[in-house]
Each structure stands twice: as structure tokens, then as C-alpha cells.
Amino acid sequence: MNAPEQAPARIDLGAEFRDAGIGEVLDALERDLVGLAPVKRRVREIAALLLVDRVRQRLGLATEHPSLHMSFTGNPGTGKTTVAMRMAEILHRLGYCRRGHVVAVTRDDLVGQYIGHTAPKTKEVLKRAMGGVLFIDEAYYLYRPENEKDYGQEAIEILLQVMENQRDDLVVILAGYAERMERFFESNPGMKSRIAHHVDFPDYSDTELGEIAQRMLAGWNYRFDEAARVAFADYIVLRRRQPHFANARSIRNALDRMRLRQALRLFESGATVDAEALTTLTEADVRASRHFQQAAA
Amino acid sequence: MGAADTPQQILDPKKRYQAGVLKYAQMGYWNADYAPKDTDVLAVFRITPQEGVDPIEAAAAVAGESSTATWTVVWTDRLTACDMYRAKAYRIEPVPGQEGQYFCWVAYDLDLFEEGSIANLTASIIGNVFSFKPLRACRLEDMRLPVAYVKTFRGPPTGIVVERERLEKYGRPLLGATMKPKLGLSGKNYGRVVYEALRGGLDFTKDDENINSQPFMHWRDRFLYCMEGVNQAAAQTGESKGHYLNITAGTMEEMYKRAEFARDLGSCIVMIDLIVGWTAIQSMSNWCRDNDMILHLHRAGHGTYTRQKNHGVSFRVIAKWLRLAGVDHLHAGTAVGKLEGDPMTVQGFYNVCRDTVTKQDLFGGGTIGHPMGIQAGATANRVALEAMVLARNEGRDIASEGPQILADAARWCQPLRAALDTWGDITFNYTSTDTSDFVPTASVA
Amino acid sequence: MRITQGCFSFLPDLTDTQIAAQVNYCLEQGWAVALEFTDDPHPRNTYWNMWGLPMFDLRDPAGVMGELKACREANPETYVRINAFDSTKGWETVRMSFIVQRPTAEPGFRLVRQETQGRMLRYTMESYAVGRAPEGARYAP
Numbered sequence: 001m002n003a004p005e006q007a008p009a010r011i012d013l014g015a016e017f018r019d020a021g022i023g024e025v026l027d028a029l030e031r032d033l034v035g036l037a038p039v040k041r042r043v044r045e046i047a048a049l050l051l052v053d054r055v056r057q058r059l060g061l062a063t064e065h066p067s068l069h070m071s072f073t074g075n076p077g078t079g080k081t082t083v084a085m086r087m088a089e090i091l092h093r094l095g096y097c098r099r100g101h102v103v104a105v106t107r108d109d110l111v112g113q114y115i116g117h118t119a120p121k122t123k124e125v126l127k128r129a130m131g132g133v134l135f136i137d138e139a140y141y142l143y144r145p146e147n148e149k150d151y152g153q154e155a156i157e158i159l160l161q162v163m164e165n166q167r168d169d170l171v172v173i174l175a176g177y178a179e180r181m182e183r184f185f186e187s188n189p190g191m192k193s194r195i196a197h198h199v200d201f202p203d204y205s206d207t208e209l210g211e212i213a214q215r216m217l218a219g220w221n222y223r224f225d226e227a228a229r230v231a232f233a234d235y236i237v238l239r240r241r242q243p244h245f246a247n248a249r250s251i252r253n254a255l256d257r258m259r260l261r262q263a264l265r266l267f268e269s270g271a272t273v274d275a276e277a278l279t280t281l282t283e284a285d286v287r288a289s290r291h292f293q294q295a296a297a
Numbered sequence: 298m299g300a301a302d303t304p305q306q307i308l309d310p311k312k313r314y315q316a317g318v319l320k321y322a323q324m325g326y327w328n329a330d331y332a333p334k335d336t337d338v339l340a341v342f343r344i345t346p347q348e349g350v351d352p353i354e355a356a357a358a359v360a361g362e363s364s365t366a367t368w369t370v371v372w373t374d375r376l377t378a379c380d381m382y383r384a385k386a387y388r389i390e391p392v393p394g395q396e397g398q399y400f401c402w403v404a405y406d407l408d409l410f411e412e413g414s415i416a417n418l419t420a421s422i423i424g425n426v427f428s429f430k431p432l433r434a435c436r437l438e439d440m441r442l443p444v445a446y447v448k449t450f451r452g453p454p455t456g457i458v459v460e461r462e463r464l465e466k467y468g469r470p471l472l473g474a475t476m477k478p479k480l481g482l483s484g485k486n487y488g489r490v491v492y493e494a495l496r497g498g499l500d501f502t503k504d505d506e507n508i509n510s511q512p513f514m515h516w517r518d519r520f521l522y523c524m525e526g527v528n529q530a531a532a533q534t535g536e537s538k539g540h541y542l543n544i545t546a547g548t549m550e551e552m553y554k555r556a557e558f559a560r561d562l563g564s565c566i567v568m569i570d571l572i573v574g575w576t577a578i579q580s581m582s583n584w585c586r587d588n589d590m591i592l593h594l595h596r597a598g599h600g601t602y603t604r605q606k607n608h609g610v611s612f613r614v615i616a617k618w619l620r621l622a623g624v625d626h627l628h629a630g631t632a633v634g635k636l637e638g639d640p641m642t643v644q645g646f647y648n649v650c651r652d653t654v655t656k657q658d659l660f661g662g663g664t665i666g667h668p669m670g671i672q673a674g675a676t677a678n679r680v681a682l683e684a685m686v687l688a689r690n691e692g693r694d695i696a697s698e699g700p701q702i703l704a705d706a707a708r709w710c711q712p713l714r715a716a717l718d719t720w721g722d723i724t725f726n727y728t729s730t731d732t733s734d735f736v737p738t739a740s741v742a
Numbered sequence: 743m744r745i746t747q748g749c750f751s752f753l754p755d756l757t758d759t760q761i762a763a764q765v766n767y768c769l770e771q772g773w774a775v776a777l778e779f780t781d782d783p784h785p786r787n788t789y790w791n792m793w794g795l796p797m798f799d800l801r802d803p804a805g806v807m808g809e810l811k812a813c814r815e816a817n818p819e820t821y822v823r824i825n826a827f828d829s830t831k832g833w834e835t836v837r838m839s840f841i842v843q844r845p846t847a848e849p850g851f852r853l854v855r856q857e858t859q860g861r862m863l864r865y866t867m868e869s870y871a872v873g874r875a876p877e878g879a880r881y882a883p
Contacts, residue, residue, distance in 0.1 A: 099801045120794070127809070131802025169804040458835045465785060468749040468826070468838030498752055521861055528865040532853035535745035537785045563865055679752045687750055687760070690767035709754065 011055050021093050022047050029086050034215065035208035036079055042199045043087065046070075050094050067196040068096055068171045069163055071139075071185075073178040074201025077247030080175045081135065083199070087173070088133040097171055099131035107141040110155040118151040122158045130169050139174035140184035156188060163194045204247050206236045213251050217281070222259065227283035238291040254289065261285045314372055321357035325380065326366060331387040331404060338405040339441040340422055345398050345434040345607055355431055356386035356401035362426040364409060381406050398607060400438065412449035415575040415622050423610060434608035440617060450621040454585035454592050460625060463565065463591075464537045466500060469686045472678055473501035473541075474664040480507065484514045488522025490671060494664055495530035495538045497675025497712075502526075504543035506570045506597035516546075516555055524562040541568040541593045549577060553584065560588050568593035568626075571615075575622060582623030594624040668719055673712035680710045743850035745783050748823060748840040758807065761824070761842055765803035768826035773837055774798045775806050777813050779822045781880040782872050784851070793817075796827055810842060819845045819881040845871075845881035 017023055026047060029040060049066075056062035068091065072080040085102050092100025105125055112118035126134065136142070142159075144150040163172050174181065174191075178200060185192035204212065210233055217223055224232060239250055262285045266273055306325040307313040313324070321327070333339055340363075346355035358366075364384035365374070384405045392398040411417040427435050461467055476482075476490050491502045502523075510516035523540045531538045544555035544567045552569070559567050567590055569581050578594065585592040602609035619627050667674025684706040689695045695702065707714035750756060756764070768775050775797050778790035793813040797806060806824070813822055822843035825836050849870035856864040871880040 098804075101801050124797075127797055127805025128799050128801065130800065130804035130808075166804065166808075169802070458833060462835055465747065465788065465839070467836045468840065498746065517861075521863070524865070525863070528853055528867070531785065532851040532867050533743060535743070535783055535785060535848075535851060536747050561862065676752065683750050683752050687753060687756075687764070691760075691763045692767075706753075 011059070013051070013055065016051055016055060020051065020095075022051070022090050025086055025089050025093065029083070033079055033082065034211045035204050036083075036201065039079070039083060039199055039201055042197070043083065043090070046087075046197055047090050047094070050091070050096060054094060065167050066096075067167060067194060069195050070171070070173045070197040070199060071181060071195050072173055072175040072199050072201060073181045075177065075203055075245075075247060077249035077251075078201035078203060079248065080201055081137070083201075084133060084135045084173050084175070088171075091133070091171060097132060098169075101129075101132035102135050103129040103132060104135040104137060106137050107152065107155075110136070110159075111142065111151050113151075115151075118154045119158060122155045126158070126162055126170065130166075133171045133173055135173045135175060138176045138180075140176055140180045143184055143188060145187060156191065160190050160194065206233065206240070209236045209247070209251050212248050213255060216252060216255055220259075222255075222279055222281055224281050224286075225283070228281050228286050231283045231286040235286055235289060235291060238295050242291060257289070258285045261288050310375070314370055314375060319370055320354055321361040321366060322354050324357075324361065324366060324370070325383050326360040326364075326386060327353055327357035328385045328387055331385045333387065333404040334406075336407045336443045336445055338407065338410065338418075338443060338446060340403045340405070341438045341440070342401050342403065343392060343398055343436040343438050343607065344401055344432055347431050347433050350431045352389055352391075352399045352401075353386075356389045356399065356403070358429060358431055359401060359426050359435065360384040360386040360403045362429050363403065363421050363424065364405060382409060384409070395607075407443060407446060410446065412446070413451075413579075415450075415579065415618050419575060419618070427608075436606065436608050437610045437614050439611065440614055442617065442621070447621065450623065451582065451586065452620065452623050453625045454582050454590065454623055455625045457625075460591055463589075464500070464539075466537065469682060471500040472498065472675075472682060473503055474499055474675070474678075475503045475505050476508075477505075477665050479505040480511065481513055484518030484522040487514060487519060488526045490526075490665060491523045491540050492526030492530055493671035494675045495527060495540075496533055497664075497672030498534075498679030499664065499675045500537075501539045501541060501566070503541040503593070504568060506543070506545075506595040508543050509545055517558065520555075520558055520562055520564075524564060528563070537565070539565045539591075541566050543568045543570070543595070544581075545570045545573055549580060552577065552581060556581065556584055556588070556590070560590060564590075566591040566593055568595055569624075570595045570597040571619075572598040575618070578619070578622045578624065585625075586623075591625045592623070593626040594619060594628070596628045667712065667716060669712055669715050673715065677710070677712040677716040680706055680713050681716075743848055745821070745841070745844070745848055745850070747783065747785065749838060750840045755844075756840070756842065758810075761810070762803040762807055764838070764840065765806045765824065765826075768824075768838055769800055769803065771826070771828065771837070772830075773826035773828045775800065776825045776827060777806070777809055777822060778825060779813060779817045779820045779843075781820045781845075781877060782869060783821045784867060784869055784872070786867075790821075790823065793822075796825075814843055817843075821845070847881070 026040075026044060029043060033040070050068075053062055053066055070087070072084065074080060081104060084104075088097060088100045088102045091097035103125065109125055110118070110122045112121050142152040142156050144152055159172065162170060174195065176184075185195075210229075213232060213236075214224065214229075235254065236251075239245060239254065244250075258281050262281050265282075265285065266277060305323070306328065307319070307323045313319070342356075342359050344352070344355050344359060346352055360366075361384070365377075365379060365382050384403050386401050386403045388402040390400050392400055405421070409421060422440070423437055426432075429435070455463070464471075474494055476487060476494075482490070494502050504519070504523075508514075508519070510519075520542055523542060527538050527540050542555070542559045542564055544552050544559060546552045546555060552573070556567050567581075567585070569578065569592070571578075571594060573581075582592055584590070596612075596615070599612060599615055603612040603615060616627065664674035664678060665671050667677060681703055684702055685695050685699065688698065688702045693702065703713065703717060707717055744751065746752060750764075765775055776795070777793035779793055780787065780790035794809060797809070800806065810822070810824070820843065821841060823839055823841050826838040828835065828837040851867045851869050852873075854866040854868055856866070858864055874880065875882070
């Protein structure tokens with residue numbers, strides 16, 4: 001740490017906020033992500049806390065480097081990875097994270113296949129993540145109580161050590177389903193005690209998923225015509241009832257299949273096409289989904 | 298250049314090969330429509346035609362005299378595919394700001410040249426043409442050599458990567474200095490200078506161009522004492538060191554003999570002078586390849602033809618030829634120093650040879666003339682260099698902070714402090730004669 | 743004596759902050775950073791022991807500094823150097839190398855001169871430390 005500055009009596013928090021440039025990140029989060037109101041609120045809170053902490057540090061009021069490790073819980077496709085990227089950016093701008101990059105891994109990237117394999121693997125990942133955020137998806141798979149020889153425990157221990165001793169070098173975000181994460185924390189109290197912030201990601205509502213679909217399409221230069229839009233709203237209702245529903249990820253996959261159908265339709269029609277035809281998904285492209293057939297059967 | 302009044306090539310064979318004298322342009326050495334092939338050798342000349350000589354005709358004459366032509370028509374042309382063998386001048390432009398001078402571009406078919414022979418290339422390109430009467434002056438400014446031709450040469454025997462790997466020296470310029478006085482020291486005293494400079498921190502020391510085998514120091518004595526200095530300094534620093542032993546001699550046999558002695562003494566490098574000639578350079582390059590030796594070239598004599606802007610050969614071209622002939626090091630001039638060299642142009646020469654050269658040749662006098670002795674001079678250089686590299690890597694702007702960085706290092710390094718006190722303000726501010734004549738042209742983004 | 747191999751041997755030993763700044767520079771150039779150690783620092787000893795593999799794709803020096811700490815703890819009284827490797831075509835070699843640990847005392851090298859025909863000499867450099875003990879015990883304090 002540098003020599004303490006001459007502490008000013010009053011500090012303009014608004015100016016601090018502007019100078020750090022986190023306003024833009026928070027605004028972008030608000031603008032770019034559909035729904036997720038509670039998540040956005042949590043992120044805002046964390047940002048505010050860190051901003052205040054920074055000011056307190058300058059006034060000599062704060063104690064030590066705050067623990068910043070987090071857990072993001074929620075069903076698949078609820079925006080955990082995307083928010084982790086924004087969080088890394090916020091941490092970077094506030095000076096809690098030197099580089100602000102995100103290294104996203106799962107159990108396979110950390111845990112080895114044989115004795116002596118795990119430690120170098122985990123350390124290698126940790127080294128790559130230094131200065132940024134290590135995002136471990138479905139982190140609870142690291143812990144397999146049914147197999148006492150599982151190498152996952154070794155990875156957990158190395159992680160715990162770094163999470164404790166190198167707080168300035170690395171922020172760890174554990175992600176996964178809420179209940180499984182809860183069970184993981186129960187069996188790994190050491191891990192639980194090192195997580196400072198829990199953020200819960202709710203499922204998207206049907207309307208929000210519709211909005212997400214339209215934004216995705218716009219990003220690829222596609223759009224629904226009116227009938228297709230209505231059909232897709234029906235699709236969302238049907239899809240949610242099916243197994244393996246993964247929120248925005250399911251929507252993305254559905255749209256990919258609809259683009260395939262559109263392409264085949266245009267190709268087989270043999271007619272000449274214009275930009276309008278190339279960008280429009282029709283009701284038929286949507287309703288050909290097997291979820292409609294199953295619902296009808 | 299406008300082509301309206303340009304003499305056209307005479308295509309009718311009867312007229313073209315009638316005995317007598319034709320204009321070179323009429324003979325077919327000027328072709329404004331010629332599109333150079335990828336396999337053509339291209340050359341740019343700066344020509345100054347005599348009073349009253351049409352620049353296009355002069356350009357055509359350059360093409361003719363450097364390829365197939367002579368001053369008159371010869372019927373034996375008709376026994377050859379002469380259209381192909383004829384070099385073609387295809388473009389000409391006035392030199393900005395230099396009245397009466399023109400840049401002319403000439404294309405040569407690849408078959409005009411023997412593979413792997415700079416002697417052959419130069420015999421054509423700078424053979425007769427520079428004495429040609431219609432030109433008051435002529436300068437070869439640049440060449441483009443096709444890959445197929447370049448691949449017939451073996452290039453530098455070592456190369457920068459292998460040189461650094463052999464020396465295990467990375468991440469900073471290598472430091473070298475030339476031994477002074479150039480002439481007169483006995484072998485024993487000369488070796489002392491080598492030892493002191495290397496012991497103090499230089500990576501290399503170097504013979505000067507005219508140190509060969511004179512009465513005051515025969516070559517074997519020089520080699521023995523220099524290698525004693527090199528090895529002694531290496532043992533005391535734990536670092537690889539070297540001395541460029543100049544093996545320039547009167548005959549190839551003698552040069553080989555000296556090279557072998559240098560090798561047997563364990564030297565990692567030998568040097569030759571440019572004046573030994575292209576063929577000797579290529580031969581020594583082959584020898585160096587066979588003997589794991591770095592080859593340093595001192596460009597002795599180049600100033601006789603590179604220095605004047607209107608006549609001679611640009612050093613840019615010499616650098617390219619030397620790269621083909623196969624030398625590892627080459628003096629490309631110092632951006633700051635006592636010898637001729639325009640900083641911008643020197644930078645360009647370094648770009649030409651990019652990967653062959655990284656020597657930071659601090660002029661020898663600065664090391665050897667240090668008030669505290671040669672070792673201290675070398676140490677001052679090395680400390681300054683390392684401090685600058687360290688600071689640059691830390692993200693500091695060495696252009697503006699340089700003096701401060703050196704002053705900081707001088708606080709704990711006495712030899713550096715003494716050097717800054719002695720020479721802190723010296724500059725070599727004479728106007729350079731070989732500056733670039735060009736005007737930036739607008740380019741399509 | 744002080745072995746002057748590497749980029750910065752003529753400067754006072756670098757602090758960890760200075761080392762991290764140099765590593766940061768290497769990472770910014772896209773070079774892979776590796777640690778090597780030895781107790782045979784002969785200038786022709788090309789292959790020092792590798793401390794793990796070169797570290798590719800790091801964004802921040804913290805990872806290297808952690809390994810350096812571990813390497814120093816495991817190998818006190820040896821030479822440790824940081825090498826930065828550039829895989830770009832035309833280089834494909836080390837681009838920077840500097841010593842980050844030395845033994846407390848450096849006895850250096852003996853120059854052996856073998857006299858042969860004429861006044862010719864064959865030179866050999868021998869490390870005092872290597873001569874007196876096997877690997878691992880050469881610089882024991």
C-alpha cells in the first residue's frame with residue numbers, strides 16, 4: 001500500500017462513483033440483460049459496498065482487503081456467466097481485480113485422472129485466473145462424498161488455500177443449482193465461510209423469455225413476423241413444462257432450430273429470395289417444433 | 298511521365314535490326330506498359346542524364362547497358378529470345394526537389410542471373426552502366442529480389458536467434474566496442490584492452506577494419522592474446538564473451554588459415570571487411586557455416602559508393618546483397634556517432650536486415666577513454682543499458698525519462714557517474730549527406 | 743565473484759516488485775514465462791532444471807510469483823532464472839532471461855589452460871562449486 005494520503009474530511013461519493021466508471025457497467029447491465037431485477041439489485045449493492053469500502057480505506061476506517069468470493073445460484077440459462085463477466089468488469093474498475101478477465105472452468109479442468117495429476121491441473125488454472133475472476137460452473141461436482149478417493153477434494157483444498165491467502169490476486173465465483181450448492185456448502189463449511197456474497201438468479205418469466213428471444217434474433221439480423229411471435233409465446237409455455245428446461249439457453253437452442261427450418265423452407269421453395277424473406281421467421285418455422293406435436297398428441 | 302512523345306519500340310524486324318545506331322527506347326528497352334512479373338528482379342536507379350539527353354532514353358539505356366545491349370544494333374540478337382532477355386525500363390519519375398534527377402524502374406528476367414552469385418548479379422546491375430557516357434551520374438537506390446532467386450543463396454551462417462542461443466544472452470541489446478587505437482598496439486597490449494573491456498561488462502570486442510598482420514602485431518599474436526583476454530573475462534564473469542577476430546587477408550588461402558586458427562583457439566566469431574569482395578564474402582560465409590562460427594562484416598570501403606546521393610549504390614542495396622551473401626552482423630551505421638548516417642535512414646537499413654543485426658555499437662572511444670579506465674567504461678555502458686531496458690519494460694518512457702533513469706543508476710554506479718560527467722553533453726551534430734529524397738504519397742486507406 | 747549472465751546482473755538484485763514488473767512486461771508481449779534453477783551455472787550449461795512447465799496464457803504475474811516463491815523455498819542456494827519464451831515465427835526462442843536468485847557465495851570459475859603446439863592454448867572453464875561437491879550439495883552454506 002502507498003503511504004496514506006492526507007485524508008480529506010468529506011468525500012463526494014457521486015464523484016467517486018463517476019470516476020470509477022462503474023456507472024456505465026451498471027447501466028449496461030440494466031440495459032443489456034432482460035429481467036433479473038433481484039440480481040441487478042444485488043450487483044448494485046455489492047458495487048456500492050465496495051465503493052464505500054474503498055473510501056473508508058482511504059480515510060483509514062477500513063480494516064483489510066474485503067473477501068470478494070461469491071456464489072451465483074440459479075437454474076441453467078439464467079445469466080450467471082454473463083453477470084460474472086460484468087462483475088469482473090466492476091471489480092476491475094474499482095481496483096479490486098487487476099485485469100478483470102474471467103476464466104470459466106468446470107470440474108474437468110481442475111480435477112485430474114490419477115494421483116499427482118490434480119494439483120498441477122488446479123494450479124495451472126489458478127495461475128491463468130490470477131488478476132481476474134475464476135468462475136467454476138457446477139462447483140459442487142468437485143465434491144463427491146460417495147467416492148472417498150475422489151481427487152476433487154484435493155482441488156477444493158488448493159482452492160481454499162488460494163481463496164484465503166491470495167484475496168488480492170483472485171476472485172472465485174462458484175455457480176450452479178441452488179439446492180445442490182447448499183448441500184455442497186453444508187459438507188464444505190470451509191468453502192461456505194469464504195464466500196462473501198450469495199446471488200440468487202431467478203428463472204425468467206414467459207414474457208422475459210419472449211423478450212430475450214427477440215433480442216437474440218435482432219442480434220443475428222432475424223425477426224419474427226407477427227404470427228410467429230404469437231406462436232413463440234405458446235412455444236415458451238410448452239417448453240417450460242418439458243424436462244431439461246434451461247431458460248435463455250433453451251430459447252437460444254430453439255431459435256437455432258427455427259433458423260434451420262427457415263433455411264430449408266427457403267431452399268425447397270425454389271423461389272428467389274429477398275432480404276425480407278432471409279430475415280423473417282414465420283409461424284410455420286416455429287410451429288413445426290416437436291413440442292407442439294407432443295402437446296397436440 | 299507522359300508517353301505522348303516517347304519513342305516507341307520498333308517492332309518491324311527489318312527496321313529494328315538494320316545495321317546502325319538506334320535509340321535504346323526504340324530497341325525495346327523502354328516499355329511503359331510492362332507489368333513486372335513476380336519472378337523479375339527489379340531495380341530502382343537514380344539517374345542524372347547529361348544535358349540534352351531525354352530521361353526516358355536515359356532510362357532505356359540503363360536497362361540496356363545492364364542487360365543485353367551494346368551501343369549499336371547486333372544481328373546476333375536474332376539468334377536469342379531477346380525480347381525476354383532485354384531488361385525493361387518501365388517507369389520514371391523526377392526526384393522530388395532535385396532538378397535533373399530521375400528515379401527509373403527496371404525489370405530483369407530471372408534467367409539473366411546465375412544462382413547464388415552476388416558477383417554475377419552485381420556484374421550486370423552495376424557492371425558497365427555506371428560509366429555510361431549519356432549519364433552524368435547514376436545511383437542504384439533499391440532492388441526487389443524474387444523469392445526464387447533469394448532461395449539460391451544460403452544467407453547468414455548463424456542468424457540472430459541461434460547467435461543468441463549460443464551466447465545465452467537474451468532480452469537486451471548486445472554490447473560491443475572496437476579496440477582503439479586501431480593501429481600500433483602490440484599483441485600483448487591489445488589483448489589487455491580486449492580483456493579489460495569484456496571484464497568490465499561488454500559482450501563483444503572487435504578488431505578494426507585495418508588490423509590485419511602488421512609489423513607491430515602479427516596476426517597469430519593478436520589471436521592468441523585476444524583469446525586469452527576473452528577466456529579470462531569469461532571465467533571471471535561466468536558469461537560468454539567474444540572478440541571479432543579480423544581474418545581479412547591478401548588471399549583466400551590466408552583467410553582460411555586465419556579462420557582455422559581462430560576456430561582452434563575456441564573463438565565463436567570471426568570478421569571480414571567488405572573490401573575482400575563478394576566472392577570472398579560468400580566463401581567465408583560457407584566456411585563459417587561448416588565451423589559453427591558467427592560472421593561479422595565490417596563495411597570498410599562502402600563510403601566510396603554509398604555516400605553521394607547522386608552516384609553510387611545505396612547502402613540499402615548493399616545490406617540486401619550482404620544478407621544474401623550470408624553475413625550475420627553488419628555495420629549499418631550508428632544513429633548517433635562520429636560516422637556518416639541519417640538516423641531515419643539508418644533505421645530503415647536496420648529494417649532491411651531486421652533479424653540479422655542487433656548490436657548496439659557504442660563507439661569504442663566511449664569505453665576505452667573512460668576516465669576511470671576501460672573496465673569502468675564498459676561497466677558504465679552495461680549498467681546504463683540494463684537500467685534502460687529495465688525501465689522500458691516497467692513501462693517508463695525512456696525517450697523522455699532517459700536522463701533521469703541514468704542519473705538514478707549513477708547514484709550507486711560510480712563508473713556511470715564519471716561517464717555522464719565527462720560526456721553528458723557531447724553530440725555529433727553534422728548534417729548527413731545521405732538523407733532520403735522522398736515525398737510521402739497519399740495512399741488508399 | 744558475481745555471475746553476470748542474464749539481462750539485469752549489473753543492477754542490484756531485483757526486488758519481487760521489480761521482478762513482477764518484468765514478468766508483466768513478458769506477459770504483455772504474449773511470451774510464456776518459465777522458471778529454471780541450477781547449481782551448475784557454467785555458461786555452456788544450456789539446460790537448467792525446469793521448475794514445472796513454461797506457464798502459457800497467464801494474464802497476471804501473480805501466478806509466476808507464486809511459483810517463484812515455491813521454487814526458491816524448494817531450492818535455496820541455487821541459481822534461479824526467469825525465461826520468457828516467444829513462439830512467434832522467426833523467433834521461437836527465449837526473448838528474455840534474468841537471474842532472480844543466487845547462492846550466498848559465488849566461488850566462480852577456474853580457467854584451465856592446456857598448452858599445446860606452438861603457443862596455442864586450449865581453454866576450459868571449470869566451476870569451483872561443481873568441482874567440490876555433487877549436485878544438490880554444491881552451494882550448501
